[in-house]
Amino acid sequence: MKYKLVAVDIDGTLVGEDLVIRDNTRRALHQCAQQGLVVTLATGRMFQSTKPYAEKLGLDVPLITYNGALVKHSGTGEVYHHRTIPLELAHEIVRLCKELGLHLHTYVDDEYYVEEYSDWSRRYEEISGVTGHAVGDLEKFLTREPTKFIISEEPEKLEQYIDYLWEKLSPKLYLARSRPIFLEILHPSVSKLEGLRFLGECLGIQLSEMMAIGDAYNDVEMLKGVGLGVAMGNAPPDVQAQADWVTAGIEEEGLVVALEKFILKG
Template identity: 45%
Template sequence: MDLDDTLLDNSLRVREEDRRALERARRAGVVVTLATGRMYRATLPFVEELAIDAPVITYQGALVKHPRTGRVLLHRPVPLALALEIVGRLAARGFHLNVYLDDELYVAGHTPESRLYASISRVEARAVGPLGPFLQKTGRDPTKVLAIAGEEEINRLLAEMQPLYEGRLHVTKSKPRFLEFSHPRADKGHALAAVAACYGLRREEVIAVGDSYNDLEMIDWAGLGVAVANARPEIRARAAFVTASNEDGGVARVVEKFIGAT
């Protein structure tokens, strides 16, 4: 399941009823994991809280890693040439950008946007100056690139960037103000399929719960795709079932209705 606005309430906490429901599901033999756009390190506190013992999907599906063994199931970073193109194009237009490398967050400089992101992810950014020269110096493919701006500006940028990079990058919104650029096969659907394959699970045996545009691929792929009530209308329309909101035990309702673990 997704974290922000799905499992986490509006205070960025796991509600007790959801935590208990997931614990019951685990004890019943259900494989429980997270699928988030967050960094791996920003996901670990919730992994520990929920005692998850399965590969965790992070960075929108670009990195899938088992928190107990440290095994990387898959890592699909953005090709450096494309990352440099995105950074150059958007930095010139004044967008705040995050670049992720080795599970560290890099920004050109600290801004209101970087502070907003830090307040959500609880990860401090490293200010390194212009990101293009920084990436060129590393010579390595970043895990993803994120642009932050106002909601309307992000919507316009999404409409511009998706057709421009179709087939070359996966471009999606994770939050109304966050536009994500990742490897073309780095999405939660591909990542969830990889995790399911580890356990010999067919898609018909998988439930995915989410709220946002970056959850669509896993909602579509899973045998049962679920949206929380606070999801955008277009996300709810794609889901097979709509549960309660993230503030009203939506994940717990899914466990009770479809798993029935006691």
């Protein structure tokens, strides 16, 4: 199969904990582009947190951000697709998290907001490279529909509440773990697969002509829905089980291994 597009997750796939793109990774993705493939990023990150990685890779393409809720061009800034959370549901999420004592981040117009700064705010900023805004009462602040929420907690605390949150919020909303410490909440139609489907329609590329590579639960729909879904070796076993093929882990440059097997030397 000759693929026309490759979609790459960022955290745990493109970069490890050091958040650095390795030279071999940059070289392999550049070679894919030279062969005529569209190379894009498909991530839960904000657009403004994703764009620097696209620039480092020399990508001038639409990017799948916010788990597919926002598809926006890295160069022109043109918005191809944007799904937001209805305001009534957004207020329900804020009240629920306050009741449970969970740290909540919200995202409006590609900026992120918290009630007050905390260690979780600083931790998120270290990962994303984006500075947040402390605005006090989030329910009062939210007068426009947000793109998404993130609940940030230690894995043990998230596990304690995850079933209850699913019961309360699903199927009204899309919930996915992007990291062990992050639970993302978005419009119920959102997924990276939806973002890729929309992008494919714009570019004239079928999902069957796409290859996607990821490592987390928010990658599962994408890995199952494209022509070739590749899970990283560092992905949880139940994520790996949904993929067509499992590559090496992030420390063994699993992204490069997969690109060389299926595209560059295929």
